[in-house]
Amino acid sequence: MSSERPLILLTNDDGISAKGIRCLYEEMIKIGEVIIIAPDSPQSAMGHAITISKPLRLERSYLFNGSEAYACSGTPVDCVKLGIYEILGRKPDLIVSGINHGANTSTNVLYSGTMSAAVEGAMEGIRSIGFSLCSFDTDADFSVAKDVVRKVATNVLKNEMPERVCLNVNIPYGKSVNVKGIRVCNQAHGFWEDSFDKRFDQFNKPYYWLTGDFLNQDTAENTDLYWIEKGYASIVPTQFDMTAYDAINEIKSWSL
């Protein structure tokens, strides 16, 4: 192992057996030493959840050729924390999360376990990237993402990452889509128009499945949804300071 090769921590939220993390691994092993710590089962939509009320388990995985790999019983953020503080005992040079099966554009960044792993990396001061392919097909052709993954990861390693920021990278997908380029932009203001599919069990008691449609009412041009629609990969620099600075003075004027 050359000391020149960066140490890369790889995780995701679709689980260690997913196709997307395999594709990401194949690209990352070309540019660094890779260690994989990923959930042992799907953890989509777990957001920034961490496991505090039950213990975590780590099992060695032998699915990644010679690379050290672990399947973790927890969430993507748990994987990052275990990686840094238990397995590596130091901060890796880069955290890459994904490639997610499905878009993490717009407000989906808040629900996404894949992106929360990258945000956790930023909180630790580590260069971090979340990659997502805009297809929910578990058997999608992830090779279309490889050029973008390599280009973004190598840029992140050779440039200074802005402080307290990680990258949310989405890659368009479709039969006739050729990725036209990469655009740096902001999170669109879309949202889920939720509904619940109410069913009844064998005792005639109700249960509910969350469902719904994603709506984009953002007509601004430089958003992630705008560029994905046009066939470009999008990069949203993403921060964990959620303060609405513009609102501070307005609220100060209330009778508090």
Added chain:
Amino acid sequence: MSSERPLILLTNDDGISAKGIRCLYEEMIKIGEVIIIAPDSPQSAMGHAITISKPLRLERSYLFNGSEAYACSGTPVDCVKLGIYEILGRKPDLIVSGINHGANTSTNVLYSGTMSAAVEGAMEGIRSIGFSLCSFDTDADFSVAKDVVRKVATNVLKNEMPERVCLNVNIPYGKSVNVKGIRVCNQAHGFWEDSFDKRFDQFNKPYYWLTGDFLNQDTAENTDLYWIEKGYASIVPTQFDMTAYDAINEIKSWSL
């Protein structure tokens, strides 16, 4: 029921039986019609997680006098979604979440189920507030929070809430603490210095408990941690647009 009284949806992440939500209920019932939809068990640190891989359950709860109440098998964000789209069939006038057992200052906002419920409310365009008491004692005296809760909630109802913003309210706690006032401020840049307590089960296989210390390295004056330390309640206007706008131009200069 007077049509003048606002409809208030109440939730939390400590679970429907917690002391904090009882205190919040007692204040909210004075100013509006209240419906409670809260997790049936503790959901602390669940962040913005939603339940998509198993169905959700709702059980009627009779713990809140005459008010309609449900215990939900899901996360705080699930509670908000079920409340709006399944139980109420319309958007409430106000969502209040808490009172959380423990501070949600600084970067804890990202891990907090209590605050994620409020953020979800903001995403729905509903006035939303998360309240937290800076004590992890499950039997803490929540009455010290009542003045702040009432003052903030009535202000939110009578003023225009800034668009796409909710409030993260933390209330100081301690033997000799009298809440000196309320300060509108920004999220401090603190972080968790994590560690894991590694133990071995009866088969001598390891398991891990997440632990650690919270560190504040933010010396700025107008942060939530700064004001809490000085005995003030803090309000951080909190947004769900996580774009790091300042970083866009810098990343555009890379060789992408």
